[in-house]
Amino acid sequence: MNAVLGFITQPLAHDFMQRGLVVALLVGMICAMLSCYLVLKGWSLMGDAVSHAVLPGIVLAFVAGLPLALGAFAAGLGCALATGYLQAHSRVREDAVMGIVFSGLFALGLVLFVKVETDQHLNHILFGNMLGVQLRDVAETALIALPAIAFLLVRRRDLMLYCFDPAHARAIGLQVGFLHYGLLVLLALTIVASLKAVGIILVIAMLIAPGAIGLIVTRRFGPMMVVAVLAATGSSLIGTLLSFHLDAATGPMIVVVQSLLFALLVVIRQVRLALAPH
């Protein structure tokens, strides 16, 4: 018993672990809620795209002396909008357009990053620096994540209906454009909020795995979201604690725990299906 307690309390005796855990839980929660919509809407690649695209925004915001989050948000949203525009005005399919737009923006970001002298570490932008977050970063993450969580809670049914049947949503007079762009704005905001903790590469996993976990263990949207949030926050907690004891990188450890959980659930499900009486 004491060993278990120690496993939890020992890391949390440190300020940086406390801050890291708060950020990990916040990021896990908002990413999990959003991931339910992304997985169901078939927008997993969109998370990939928007997160890569924030890099040039970060560098340009640094040059202009603006908050980095602002530049990241603008670039991320710009990528999503550009993808939509190019897809509507060319014969190339959406996945191909997205591939071009986000890898192009990511490459531009790398070129700029190498050219411009910044105070940022590329490693931290790509993979996060969860245990290096300051109180200011915690506040910034909360400032973005909490309103986003509130919006998702209030509009969760409208968004679910929009993902399931946009034609019906429109036919009963819902503001489909608002819901569509609302989701994209939330996606960009969530990625910005996750930047400090898990970075732009690992956030992709956090935006897919919880929704996928929720989808395989439930048959209804409400429970799916609850399971996704529990899986994500649970992984954040376990991953953060493990990273302390194993002296491993925190963000990647959270993603590893989440991915193992997903794999485990898939295996359990397959075994149950195989054993189920026909």
Added chain:
Amino acid sequence: MNPSRLPGDRPAIMVDGVSVRYANGVTAIDDASFRLFPASICALVGVNGSGKSTLFKTLMGFLAPAKGAVSIAGQKVADALKQGLVAYVPQSEDVDWNFPVLVEDVVMMGRYGHMGLLRLASKADRAAVDAALERVGMSALRHRQIGELSGGQKKRVFLARALAQGGQIILLDEPFTGVDARTETAIIDLLRAMRDEGRLILVSTHNLGSIPDFCDHVILFNRTVIAAGPIETTFTEANLIRAFGGVLRHVRIDGSDLHDDADARRVTVLTDDERPLVLYGERDREKLVAPDRPKA
């Protein structure tokens, strides 16, 4: 609050000189006009790419006409939609059947327009869902995930959603794809009952043979209205050939192949590779032959 029955003497849908252009410059609909009245079932027939789905999208306000006007129950499309007057039953292949929703959840989606911001179901909403499920005979399966249903049951769930919504104008996209003949008859009975309660039902279909079974009106469409009117006078071989050009399978049996005597009647089979349309009679006096259908 349910939208009440539409006045029978005024058009439920009025399409007046409507042209629709896509952003890439393609004109999908060119100067189309027609009127449809409540308490009728109208088939919308045309080849793939004839603009049928574009017409549906225009009726639901997805697309704004470049020219002309659409009015629904005497109002602008957006206003009619806000009152929940228009219900849409999607094509099976447009639905993600793995989506984590139960039968009753889908029917409840018909009530969202009647709910507040948080979409919390009231007693009236639950009662409407119960009644709609009962009506289509799906009460027993209300806790199934939608992917666990047969083709006909899936269709009935979406019809129940339209009923729960209180829609007076129901747009159906290819309702009989993946549905067996017995279920098709059950769905047709349901559509007839909905018509008799004063609803207008507009059905887009390739299933030419079923149309005389349950439709009162037909619109033959190919980028514009080729012909529109009652089935008896409008759903003719000549009009179908005009609307479809050469793409219909067309088999004619007459003379010594059909009769041992000088009987001038002939059999004509027209099909778009679904249930065929069969006509029998003398030239220009052929009658629709409705093959026997299993009774539900």
